[in-house]
Amino acid sequence: MSHLLTFALGLLLGAVAFTIVGALTAILVLTERKVGARIQGRVGPMHTGPQGSLQTIADMVKLVMKEDVRPARADAVAFGLGPLLVAVPAILSLAVIPFGGPLIMRDLNVGVLYFLAVPGVTVVGLLLAGWASYDNYSFLGGLRSSAQFISYEIPRGLAVVTVVMLAGSLSTVDLLEAQSRVPYIVLLPLSFLIYAITSLAEVNRIPFDIPEAESELVAGYHTEYSGFRWALFFLAEYAGLFAASAFGALLFLGGGNGPLLPAVVWLILKTSALMFVGIWIRFTLPRFRADQLMRLAWKFFLPLSLANLVLAALVMKAVA
Amino acid sequence: MGGMYLSDVVFLLGFALAVVSLPVFTLAAFSLLRPRHPESLKGEAYESGMPQASIPRRPFHMAYYNFALVFIVFEVETLLIFAIAPVLRDAGWWGLGEVASFVVMVTLGLAYAWRKGALVWK
Numbered sequence: 001m002s003h004l005l006t007f008a009l010g011l012l013l014g015a016v017a018f019t020i021v022g023a024l025t026a027i028l029v030l031t032e033r034k035v036g037a038r039i040q041g042r043v044g045p046m047h048t049g050p051q052g053s054l055q056t057i058a059d060m061v062k063l064v065m066k067e068d069v070r071p072a073r074a075d076a077v078a079f080g081l082g083p084l085l086v087a088v089p090a091i092l093s094l095a096v097i098p099f100g101g102p103l104i105m106r107d108l109n110v111g112v113l114y115f116l117a118v119p120g121v122t123v124v125g126l127l128l129a130g131w132a133s134y135d136n137y138s139f140l141g142g143l144r145s146s147a148q149f150i151s152y153e154i155p156r157g158l159a160v161v162t163v164v165m166l167a168g169s170l171s172t173v174d175l176l177e178a179q180s181r182v183p184y185i186v187l188l189p190l191s192f193l194i195y196a197i198t199s200l201a202e203v204n205r206i207p208f209d210i211p212e213a214e215s216e217l218v219a220g221y222h223t224e225y226s227g228f229r230w231a232l233f234f235l236a237e238y239a240g241l242f243a244a245s246a247f248g249a250l251l252f253l254g255g256g257n258g259p260l261l262p263a264v265v266w267l268i269l270k271t272s273a274l275m276f277v278g279i280w281i282r283f284t285l286p287r288f289r290a291d292q293l294m295r296l297a298w299k300f301f302l303p304l305s306l307a308n309l310v311l312a313a314l315v316m317k318a319v320a
Numbered sequence: 321m322g323g324m325y326l327s328d329v330v331f332l333l334g335f336a337l338a339v340v341s342l343p344v345f346t347l348a349a350f351s352l353l354r355p356r357h358p359e360s361l362k363g364e365a366y367e368s369g370m371p372q373a374s375i376p377r378r379p380f381h382m383a384y385y386n387f388a389l390v391f392i393v394f395e396v397e398t399l400l401i402f403a404i405a406p407v408l409r410d411a412g413w414w415g416l417g418e419v420a421s422f423v424v425m426v427t428l429g430l431a432y433a434w435r436k437g438a439l440v441w442k
Contacts, residue, residue, distance in 0.1 A: 015338045
């Protein structure tokens with residue numbers, strides 16, 4: 001295939017990925033509000049559409065039509081770049097998730113590394129957004145958020161590397177084949193737990209939503225954002241939740257592998273189950289304090305994941 | 321291998337271009353529809369209704385620097401392990417021992433940072 005065609009295919013699939021994430025966010029926001037309402041004994045949104053089902057669509061229309069307010073002393077370029085650098089990597093990471101059969105946007109031979117590396121750019125966006133807003137809450141939120149992000153990136157990477165050790169490949173498609181008999185959650189349960197918990201921290205969700213701790217930081221790094229720019233942060237959060245869940249399903253739950261049903265259905269089922277747990281946790285647990293959060297990352301998860309590395313090496317020897 | 325790599329990069333360039341330009345386009349297109357009423361108070365930074373108490377361009381806590389340093393050590397460690405992980409299965413006990421000694425050395429670094437109090441968040 002000529003490079004021009006490949007480029008055009010990339011453009012097309014990029015547009016597809018953006019559309020999928022937009023639709024997904026609409027569904028996930030509604031699901032989250034409805035599930036949360038159920039857990040807390042409320043009914044959730046009810047007014048727009050039957051049972052409130054069109055609420056997020058209405059919200060999205062409202063958001064794009066809102067005035068774009070920017071603080072007078074904000075740095076215009078960095079203020080604009082911030083939300084983009086947060087949203088774009090989250091969407092880019094979808095490129096390597098195999099949805100079963102030929103349904104993968106690109107089977108990179110370094111797919112796993114790509115999935116971990118690309119969302120790493122997010123931290124730059126968080127810092128930029130917080131710094132550019134010229135607001136004390138934003139500034140502190142951006143700093144704390146980036147500190148949290150980099151701290152949890154390490155145990156997460158070390159948990160993923162154990163899967164790579166067992167599978168012997170960095171391609172996401174090969175990972176799937178390697179799990180055709182036993183999903184890795186059976187062989188590496190500790191890796192799965194570390195991955196699941198640190199992933200919540202990576203996408204800034206409760207109990208790790210320090211950057212947005214409303215009672216102390218208002219809305220953290222996105223305090224000064226409104227309208228569509230603010231929506232981009234939300235898009236990023238839900239794209240991140242989806243990508244992390246889909247990747248977790250792929251790494252540990254055997255992705256699209258399963259009897260009877262087609263692969264894509266299995267992947268969606270497993271991903272939804274993980275996302276549901278994420279939502280469930282959000283409405284169950286309180287938030288960590290900033291120092292507890294850092295202590296947990298460095299003094300618990302990091303040593304644990306290093307020990308897990310040794311454990312995984314032994315499992316690898318035992319399986320081989 | 322080389323040609324495959326190049327076409328992957330070309331694909332990702334197209335992919336990234338689409339994902340970057342769509343939000344930018346949406347933001348620009350809706351500027352035709354959305355209201356625009358600039359007012360001096362709207363330009364103020366939000367500080368719970370008070371005038372800004374301090375300038376947000378100020379030095380921040382030293383702890384961030386410590387954590388950033390330790391982060392670099394362990395991120396590079398993770399990356400190096402990623403490089404050898406796919407072939408570790410066939411590397412035998414000798415290869416495994418080499419990687420293990422590397423991990424132990426970096427773990428000593430963690431123990432050092434821990435003892436020096438670099439991992440305490442104040």
